[in-house]
Each structure stands twice: as structure tokens, then as C-alpha cells.
Amino acid sequence: MIIEAEKIKDFSNKCFTKLGMPENEAEIITEALMEADLREIHSHGFMRLPIYVERMQKGLIETKANISYETDNGALALMDAGYSSGQVAGYLAMEKAIEKAEESGVGLVAVKNSNHFGITAFYSLMAAKKDMIGIVLSNVVPLMPAIGGAEKVIGNNPISIAAPTRTEFPIVADMAMSNTSFGKVLYAKEKREAIPEGWGVNAKGLPTTKPDEVINGGFLSSVGGPKGFGLALMIEILTGVLTGGAFSKMIPSMYDVNQKQSISHFMLAIDIKKLIPLELYYENINQLVSFIKNSKKAQGVSEIYLPGEIEFLKEKRNKEKGIHIEEDTLASLNKMAEQLGLSGLAPSEVTRL
Amino acid sequence: MIIEAEKIKDFSNKCFTKLGMPENEAEIITEALMEADLREIHSHGFMRLPIYVERMQKGLIETKANISYETDNGALALMDAGYSSGQVAGYLAMEKAIEKAEESGVGLVAVKNSNHFGITAFYSLMAAKKDMIGIVLSNVVPLMPAIGGAEKVIGNNPISIAAPTRTEFPIVADMAMSNTSFGKVLYAKEKREAIPEGWGVNAKGLPTTKPDEVINGGFLSSVGGPKGFGLALMIEILTGVLTGGAFSKMIPSMYDVNQKQSISHFMLAIDIKKLIPLELYYENINQLVSFIKNSKKAQGVSEIYLPGEIEFLKEKRNKEKGIHIEEDTLASLNKMAEQLGLSGLAPSEVTRL
Numbered sequence: 012m013i014i015e016a017e018k019i020k021d022f023s024n025k026c027f028t029k030l031g032m033p034e035n036e037a038e039i040i041t042e043a044l045m046e047a048d049l050r051e052i053h054s055h056g057f058m059r060l061p062i063y064v065e066r067m068q069k070g071l072i073e074t075k076a077n078i079s080y081e082t083d084n085g086a087l088a089l090m091d092a093g094y095s096s097g098q099v100a101g102y103l104a105m106e107k108a109i110e111k112a113e114e115s116g117v118g119l120v121a122v123k124n125s126n127h128f129g130i131t132a133f134y135s136l137m138a139a140k141k142d143m144i145g146i147v148l149s150n151v152v153p154l155m156p157a158i159g160g161a162e163k164v165i166g167n168n169p170i171s172i173a174a175p176t177r178t179e180f181p182i183v184a185d186m187a188m189s190n191t192s193f194g195k196v197l198y199a200k201e202k203r204e205a206i207p208e209g210w211g212v213n214a215k216g217l218p219t220t221k222p223d224e225v226i227n228g229g230f231l232s233s234v235g236g237p238k239g240f241g242l243a244l245m246i247e248i249l250t251g252v253l254t255g256g257a258f259s260k261m262i263p264s265m266y267d268v269n270q271k272q273s274i275s276h277f278m279l280a281i282d283i284k285k286l287i288p289l290e291l292y293y294e295n296i297n298q299l300v301s302f303i304k305n306s307k308k309a310q311g312v313s314e315i316y317l318p319g320e321i322e323f324l325k326e327k328r329n330k331e332k333g334i335h336i337e338e339d340t341l342a343s344l345n346k347m348a349e350q351l352g353l354s355g356l357a358p359s360e361v362t363r364l
Numbered sequence: 365m366i367i368e369a370e371k372i373k374d375f376s377n378k379c380f381t382k383l384g385m386p387e388n389e390a391e392i393i394t395e396a397l398m399e400a401d402l403r404e405i406h407s408h409g410f411m412r413l414p415i416y417v418e419r420m421q422k423g424l425i426e427t428k429a430n431i432s433y434e435t436d437n438g439a440l441a442l443m444d445a446g447y448s449s450g451q452v453a454g455y456l457a458m459e460k461a462i463e464k465a466e467e468s469g470v471g472l473v474a475v476k477n478s479n480h481f482g483i484t485a486f487y488s489l490m491a492a493k494k495d496m497i498g499i500v501l502s503n504v505v506p507l508m509p510a511i512g513g514a515e516k517v518i519g520n521n522p523i524s525i526a527a528p529t530r531t532e533f534p535i536v537a538d539m540a541m542s543n544t545s546f547g548k549v550l551y552a553k554e555k556r557e558a559i560p561e562g563w564g565v566n567a568k569g570l571p572t573t574k575p576d577e578v579i580n581g582g583f584l585s586s587v588g589g590p591k592g593f594g595l596a597l598m599i600e601i602l603t604g605v606l607t608g609g610a611f612s613k614m615i616p617s618m619y620d621v622n623q624k625q626s627i628s629h630f631m632l633a634i635d636i637k638k639l640i641p642l643e644l645y646y647e648n649i650n651q652l653v654s655f656i657k658n659s660k661k662a663q664g665v666s667e668i669y670l671p672g673e674i675e676f677l678k679e680k681r682n683k684e685k686g687i688h689i690e691e692d693t694l695a696s697l698n699k700m701a702e703q704l705g706l707s708g709l710a711p712s713e714v715t716r717l
Contacts, residue, residue: 089640164655190588249497255644285438285440287606295608303612306515315510
């Protein structure tokens with residue numbers, strides 16, 4: 012099903028403001044969820060709206076959070092997000108990292124006591140829009156065992172790095188340290204599809220293609236084995252440990268609606284023009300793009316894509332076409348709207364593909 | 365064969381000083397090569413000494429390099445290494461990044477016109493020794509195709525992140541963005557062994573287990589497909605592009621002894637105590653270590669190791685036992701010594717295992 016971007020934007024904003032959230036903050040969350048669905052990272056799109064709303068209703072995500080800075084010196088700051096929405100904390104933290112980079116060349120804002128913040132690229136791209144390179148990390152609920160372990164001790168922690176170009180789109184890598192994201196397993200379940208081998212193992216540590224077996228007691232597998240685990244662990248240190256926040260087994264699932272999450276983020280911005288002239292940077296990165304795009308292709312391949320390019324093309328198309336929403340997702344959005352006393356996304360606004 | 369650490373240290377220093385390198389700089393390179401062999405990353409150990417020496421003799425690595433700073437403001441500096449040894453440039457750059465972190469909380473030193481700098485962990489561990497977190501990146505000669513490509517456009521670029529602990533060893537991840545390093549393929553060739561499937565493909569893009577087929581016209585494969593390629597590309601941007609240095613197809617192999625390499629590095633240090641009290645940090649990271657080490661083990665596993673732990677244990681053992689050197693490596697070291705008019709590593713100093 013396809014829903015017009017403007018309709019769902021308005022719907023999402025109303026849900027959050029109904030819960031007492033300031034309008035500008037509601038708009039930040041909506042924009043982040045929208046960006047995910049436009050880029051077809053549906054696992055991090057409006058599918059998450061009902062759980063965000065439920066957590067807000069239970070006070071697990073604060074709609075009027077007291078966001079403060081524990082330290083704020085030189086190139087560095089530590090934000091206590093006061094259990095605010097992860098999107099609001101993440102947005103404000105990257106804004107501050109960018110300001111600091113303008114001053115000091117580099118800006119690092121570490122965040123504790125935040126929540127699930129959606130797609131990591133949303134924040135790294137903020138830096139790219141300002142002629143900066145953005146590096147964003149976050150911890151999440153533990154989903155993977157250590158190498159040789161059979162217990163969840165580390166999140167499929169995401170990293171995103173974005174770099175501006177003067178081609179049509181910025182280069183942006185955005186990945187979690189598992190072979191896939193938990194959200195994609197949830198989405199496969201929602202679509203009632205099997206998952207590919209290698210995505211995860213069941214409660215006994217055995218390979219499975221059933222999303223349910225991974226969701227209920229199983230584990231995601233780290234990408235490249237020890238490499239993915241190693242990076243995930245260092246991300247955990249750079250977020251939960253370095254901020255004095257929660258980490259590893261201290262973080263409950265966002266689907267456990269009895270506990271606060273306390274997620275940590277790491278937002279780094281590097282001001283390119285403080286290192287080399289912007290003209291030189293753009294000349295060089297366009298040369299790199301050309302090296303990659305014009306390199307010899309493997310048999311049967313008609314085009315080589317850069318990180319973020321396919322998502323950019325999807326976003327461009329979906330901005331006109333509207334957002335794809337699964338039937339089950341729409342049903343849960345409308346159920347939630349009813350509980351909030353808001354009008355749902357009516358069938359007249361829905362076009363079946 | 366086992367050689368005493370002190371003997372090979374002395375041998376290595378003499379090679380570099382014979383070529384006119386200041387003693388303190390010779391010691392930096394020796395220490396980095398030694399660290400690699402002690403940790404049994406033999407691909408980056410004294411096996412590389414002959415090629416370093418040859419490049420120095422040809423003026424491709426400057427033994428008396430003019431290392432200067434193009435910018436040096438706030439938390440940021442850009443070093444022009446003047447084609448110095450990668451180890452010397454890397455060491456000085458991380459030293460400066462640490463100084464900057466002491467001032468500003470974060471320090472970033474970007475380096476251009478450098479050379480192959482050995483194991484990346486050597487530099488990130490410098491930060492860990494100062495109660496800081498170190499993040500180190502480098503580009504290298506292109507060895508991997510893009511996703512869907514059949515031409516070398518991107519290096520198996522390394523990343524290392526090190527974090528101090530108050531257990532016996534720091535946590536340090538050190539990995540390249542290929543399934544394996546080119547050095548390990550070279551080392552397999554030197555040992556006349558086959559390589560595992562998945563390490564690389566031949567010139568036609570077909571899987572191979574013959575190191576020669578990867579070395580001559582073939583390609584290394586990126587870890588996790590697009591994830592490894594995406595990170596490798598962002599590392600290329602954060603090094604070669606961001607410094608105004610060389611990148612991708614502009615970088616020749618270190619085994620091409622007719623061209624300078626122009627490698628770029630990225631050295632970031634974060635001063636932990638500027639964010640949270642050191643006591644809290646160490647309490648937290650030790651808690652994280654305990655979560656991982658004491659987590660439920662998979663069947664048949666007796667111990668869970670942290671990133672860098674196995675290398676630490678090897679280093680501890682080899683410091684007493686001596687350094688393992690392949691017979692072919694020893695022969696090439698002694699051939700080189702003869703050319704330099706130095707006495708070789710004599711058989712009396714060599715113990716066959």
C-alpha cells in the first residue's frame with residue numbers, strides 16, 4: 012500500500028503532539044521515520060511509530076525531556092538526554108557536533124540516556140549537508156553473542172559515515188555489525204517471509220531461516236565473525252561505556268514496555284575546509300566516485316553503485332510516488348490512532364499497488 | 365625458526381641507521397615490526413624489512429624526511445609526511461593527536477604522503493596507554509573491486525580501535541576491510557600453503573585457494589560484501605581524499621619499486637577523562653569485559669576471548685620465547701644484510717623449533 016508522504020507526515024506529527032511533545036520535536040522524529048521509509052529501510056520507518064507511542068504513553072520515552080550537558084568543553088560534549096526520544100537527542104547532538112567542528116575542526120558529542128534513534132544515516136547526513144564528514148555510532152539492545160558465546164551480550168550496533176560530494180547524492184555508508192538488522196528480521200516476520208541463512212541462529216545456536224526462531228530466544232550473527240563482533244564491541248565502548256551510560260546486558264529491548272532503555276550515541280563531525288580547501292576536496296571525491304563508477308564491471312553487471320546511491324534513488328522515486336506501508340503496519344497505526352483519539356489513515360488515502 | 369627479540373631488534377635498527385636514518389626513528393620502525401611478529405601478525409613483521417630497505421635505497425621512502433604540518437589548529441592537524449617511513453609518520457601523528465586530545469578532548473591528525481605503516485593497532489594502542497581511546501585508519505594500495513566490479517579500486521583499508529582497561533590487556537580491534545589481508549596471502553605464499561576459500565578471487569573473478577592467483581591479477585574479497593566495501597570506501601575518503609593525498613588507483617603497490625606510494629592515515633584520540641571520571645570509565649569497561657568473558661559459552665568452547673586478547677597472550681609468550689621467523693624470510697633478511705655490508709642473523713642465533 013502506498014500513502015502520500017504529506018498525509019503520513021501530518022498523521023505522525025499529530026500522534027506525538029497529542030502526547031504533549033513540542034511540535035518541532037515531533038517533526039524531527041517524523042522526518043527521521045519518513046527518511047527511513049523513503050529510503051526503503053522500512054524496518055526503521057513508520058512501522059516503529061506504535062512502539063514509540065506506547066513507550067511515550069508509559070513514560071519510558073519522555074515527551075518533555077530535560078536534555079542537559081554534563082560537560083561541554085573544546086571539541087567535546089557529553090549530553091544527558093534525560094530519556095528523550097532518540098531522534099530528538101540525536102538531532103540536537105549532531106547539531107552541536109557540527110557547531111563544535113566549525114570552531115575546532117572536529118566536534119564530538121557523546122549522548123547517554125537516550126532511546127532508539129532510527130536510521131543512523133539520518134544524523135551523519137546532517138554533517139554532509141554542511142560540507143562536513145559525519146560519523147555516527149549507537150549502541151542498541153544486545154542481540155548477538157560473543158565469538159564462541161551462546162548468550163546475547165552485544166548489540167548489532169550501527170555505524171554510519173557520510174561524506175558530501177558534488178554529484179547528485181552524498182556517499183553514505185550505514186550498517187549494523189550483524190549480518191542483518193533485527194528490524195529486518197521483524198519486518199520479514201511482518202511480511203511472513205523466511206530470512207536468508209546466515210542472518211541468525213536459534214536458541215540452541217543452530218542456523219535458522221525462521222524469523223520467529225531468531226526473535227524468540229535466538230541470536231543474530233555478526234558480519235565476518237570476529238570482525239563484526241570486534242567492531243560492535245568497540246562501538247559499545249565508544250557509546251555506553253564512554254558516556255557513563257548503560258551498555259550490553261544493562262539495556263532492555265524497546266519492546267519491553269516496563270523498562271527505560273538508556274541508549275548511548277556518538278556523533279562526530281569533521282569540518283573538511285579546516286583541513287583542505289573545499290574545492291580540492293570536491294575535486295578529489297568526484298575523482299574517487301569516477302574511479303569506482305567507471306571501473307571494469309563483473310560479468311552481467313550493468314552498473315556499479317556507491318554506498319547510499321540505491322537509497323538515494325529510492326528516496327527520489329518515493330518522494331513523488333508516496334510511501335510503501337505493509338497492510339499489517341497500517342492496521343497497527345490505525346489501531347494506535349483510535350486509542351489516541353485521532354483519525355486514522357483512511358482507506359481513501361490508501362492506494363493498493 | 366626462533367630468533368631472540370634483542371638480536372633481531374639490533375639487526376633491524378642497524379639496517380635503518382646504515383641507510384642514514386636517525387636512531388630514534390629506526391627504533392620506531394623496529395618496534396612496530398617487532399610488535400607485529402610478537403603478536404604473530406607475521407605478515408606485517410620483519411618479513412617486510414627487505415622491501416622497506418629496498419624502497420629506502422631507491423629514495424621511495426625518505427630516511428631523512430621533511431615532515432611538516434600544513435594546518436595545525438584547535439583539535440585538528442594535517443601532516444605532510446614528506447614520504448617518510450609510515451611508522452615514523454604514524455607514531456608522530458598519534459603523539460600529536462594525543463597532545464591535542466589533552467587540550468581539546470579530541471585530537472585528529474590526518475597524514476598524507478606517508479608510506480605503509482605496518483600494524484594499525486601499534487598506533488591505536490599508543491592512545492590506550494595514555495587513558496585514551498585511539499581510532500586509526502589508513503588507506504593502502506587498491507586490492508579489491510567495488511561490489512559488482514572486476515577491477516581493483518579500493519584497498520583492504522585497515523581500522524583499529526583501542527580502549528584501555530584495568531585488566532591485564534587493553535581491548536583492541538584491528539582489521540582490514542577484506543576477508544583477509546594481502547600480507548596474509550603473501551605469507552601463505554612464503555609458507556607455500558593454500559589460502560581458505562573466500563579470501564579472494566582470481567583475475568577472472570573466480571574463487572581460488574592459490575595465493576599466487578590472488579597476488580597475480582586477482583582480487584581480495586570484501587568482508588560481508590557491501591558492508592566491508594562501504595567501510596573501506598569511507599576509510600579511503602577519511603584518509604586519501606580528506607588529506608588532499610593520493611587514493612584508490614593513484615596508489616601503486618609497495619612492491620613496485622619505481623614509484624612513491626603516498627599513503628594517508630587518520631589518527632584520532634579521545635581523552636576519556638574529559639568526558640567522565642576515569643574511575644567510572646574503568647569500572648564500566650571492566651563490567652563490560654566481565655559480561656563478555658563470563659557469558660554463556662557455545663558448545664565445545666572453553667573460553668571467550670576479547671579483541672586483542674589472543675594477540676596479547678601471544679606477545680607475552682613470545683617476549684620470552686623469541687620471534688618466529690620463516691626460513692625464507694631469514695634468507696631474504698640475510699641477503700639484504702650482505703648487500704648493506706652488515707653481518708646477518710647467524711645460525712648460532714637461530715634455534716629450529
